[in-house]
Amino acid sequence: MDERIKLLKKYFGYDDFREGQEELTGSILNGTDTLGIMPTGAGKSICFQIPALLLEGITLVISPLISLMKDQVSTLNQAGIHAAFLNSSLTAGQYRLALSYAKEGRYKIIYVAPERLITEEFLEFALNTRISMVSVDEAHCVSQWGQDFRPSYLKIVEFLDRLPVRPVLSAFTATATREVIEDIIRILRLKAPTVKVTGFDRKNLYFAVETPKDKFEALKNYMQDYKDQSGIIYCLTRKVVEEVCDRLNREGVPVTRYHAGLSDAERKTNQEDFIYDRKPIMVATNAFGMGIDKSNVRFVIHYNMPKNIESYYQEAGRAGRDGESAFCILLYSGQDVITNQFFIENNNDNEELDPETLKAVKERDRERLKKMTFYCFTNECLRDYILRYFGEYGTNYCGNCSNCLTQFEESDVTDISMKLIGCVSQSRQRYGMGVIVDTVHGNKTAKLRQYHMDENEFYGSLAKEAVYRLRQVLNYLVLEDYLFLTNEEYSILKLTDKSWEVLEGKKEIIMKLAKEREISKKEKVKKSGLKKAAEKDARKTGNGKQNYEEADEVLFELLRKLRSDIAKEEKIPPYIVFSDKTLLELCLHMPLSEEDMLSISGIGRFKYDKYGERFMEAIKEYKEKAETD
Known part of the structure; x- marks a missing residue:
């Protein structure tokens, strides 16, 4: 029997490798640099843990978060594998003791924060220890185009350059576009690597987008059915986390909270309450979740829309890691777009970048926000939309998302489209979506009077149409390139070549609009x-x-x-x-x-x-x- 399979069974209890694991472990054991792109819950960790047990020396796993390291090391120790972590959560005495045990060869796998790599104490250990493999977890953090760029990850190459013998290098992530994959290979200097993309699809996850008038009421309705299950509720700001957590507590929901404004002690307590199921539901900002390998999370609800598809899919992917059914609901409102735009323009996370690069990063972030917004308005298969974003193409029907379980009817929206595009043209392409919708709807606001939009030929021309319907059509026009939304700080609608086909009456616009939603879809998720x-x-x-x-x-x-x-x-x-x-x-x-x-x-x-x-x-x-x- 393959030695890898023996170890897989002995320590992890599995009889066979899952997709990609055999090829990736084999590549590492052959001494080849390796990059694995595998969805959350697909077993990335086993891809470097099994080789680590078979290689003669120590394996260093570079990991971005303390919680991730603790969770991984605890799981390994429970399985009978000796492992340790080295990060700022240890006292000086604990750190030195862990290093001394590592020197004695007690650990096969050591998790280390990237910031520690080039410290004098760690380098002294590394230069006098046989390191067989360095494995970079959450490898997308090395790319400035990734959704979670961490400058500390750039220290990895400096560390490798200092080693007397270069070990085999492996890297793993769950979400990476083609551009990010190329960045990982270039920045980490992977040598003729084996690159394995197993696919991004998580078939056990149900996806839905809702635009409720009252978000909390919608959330409360879900909690009535699922408050005995473990789940995560993501909010954009600390203030919203506090509000949602307090209101759910008053409703008797077993909930706790997590955001960067809490003390270290409270964050630690609340995280442990969630992990140990004392408080099975966590309300949090995106500061929570990376590396939390909690297998029984049955739902992830986004109370606000995240700023890009990468972040959304990574956060939603924390549901159903055990492979069982779970659901991912996004509660959308237009304010979410405005809040995210503010975050993009006032982002101070990348201060180390030069002005030109920072400008390019902001431009890219605006484009990603646009595609995230389109996700909330598409009538096509939600799963297919996400997979296409990452370069995979399916059938546009999954049978396990809100759009696939909604009945649609085709509607002629040519007249609405002509008036919306005409309004953009008449205003000399100077305004964004909100102003255009308010104008054609005939709203009497000071802003419209200030812009003289109440004098626009199309002012009030669609007064009888519901505002939400006008926004639906306008988003569809942008999605289908009949209009273009700029990536400036204040996004502006511009005409395209296709705009004139509509204005000149040469193009009929047929759009799928929801007829009715099947009540049974909620029951489908619940079962x-x-x-x-x-x-x-x-x-x-x-x-x-x-x-x-x-x-x-x-x-x-x-x-x-x-x-x-x-x-x-x-x-x-x-x-x-x-x-x-x-x-x-x-x-x-x-x-x-x-x-x-x-x-x-x-x-x-x-x-x-x-x-x-x-x-x-x-x-x-x-x-x-x-x-x-």
Whole structure:
């Protein structure tokens, strides 16, 4: 048997590699620089952890966040692999002790923050230690075109240049456009690397965009159904985090909060409350989440629209890491665009960049915001829109997003389009979308009078049309290049060659508009986890018992309680004991022997020795009770 498969089974409990893992681990073990682009939950970590166990020396994993390192190291130690992290959360004494243990060869894998790499103490260790591999996690952070550029990542190359022998270099990320991939290869100086893109699709995630009049009311309705599940609610600002968290608390939702304005102590406490399921729902800014490998997150709701598709997909991807069904809802409003525009123009994160580069970065950020906004207005498949952004092309129908589950009807919007484009032309292409919509709708505002837009030929020409419909059509015209929205600080609508086809009556504009939404889509999302898998197993095995789901639901909760008790005893997050997916398989197959237990996905030898007997005893007691009942 392949030595890699033996280790995969022993430490992680899996019988086979997932897509891309075999090629990537093989490339590293052959001494070839390697770049893996794999979606969240696809098993990137295993791609460098398995080779690390087989290589003779130490593997350094460069990671951007303390929380990410702690989570990864805790998971490895629980699986029986000796690992450590080196970052600012350690005292000077703890740091020196960890380094001394590393020198003695106690650890095969060491996680380190990029800022630590070229410090005198760490360099002294690195120069006198056999380092077989350096693996760069969240590799998109090295690119100024990435959604999360970190200048500290540029220290990686300086560190590598100082080593007496260059180790094999591997890099991994979940979200990267072609431009970012090329940047990673160039900046890290990967030598003729193996590049593997396994695809960006997360089929288990349901995507939806909603534009509710009252966002909190919409959120509250979701919480009535899902407050016993683990989830993340993302907000754009600290103020909104505070407001949403306070209001949900008053509604009795078990929620906590996370943003950069809190003290280190409170952020740490709140994060642990979320990870340990004491407060299963987290309300946070985008400061939260990178590296949080919490497998049982069942939903991610964006209370505000993020500034780009990369950020949205990375944050939404924190749902359903166990492969089970989860849902991702974006609650959109026009104010979200304005807030993001303000952030882009006042961004101080990239102060180290020269003025010309900073200007280019802002231009790129505006373009990304535009594409994020289009996502909120498209009537096409939402999943396909995201995948096309990353260079993948599908069928434009996934059957698992709000647009694919909505009935549309084609509507002739030529007259509306002519008046909107005519208004842009008459105003000499000087204004943005808000002014144009207000003008054709005939709004009586001081701004319109100041701009003399109440004298525009098209003022009030579409007064009978709903404002939301006018915005829909205007966004469609921009999306289809009948108008162009500039990337300036204040975006302006401009005419295109296609504009004149409409104005001259040569082009008919047919647009898909929602007719009605299927009420059943919410139920589709809700039927996840145990129930969905139980149905699938029942169909496969021919089990026709009507109480099959109900009975296993009881066992599932019993095993969750046992997992929680063990987690409290060992002071670790419950999902590190076993994932929800592993509990699910235990419910479906009810193993009562060592052989059967080891056949369950996610249970390796180490975890069986630690927990196997207790879970088998719980299953045995449940079965005996069920038989007597």
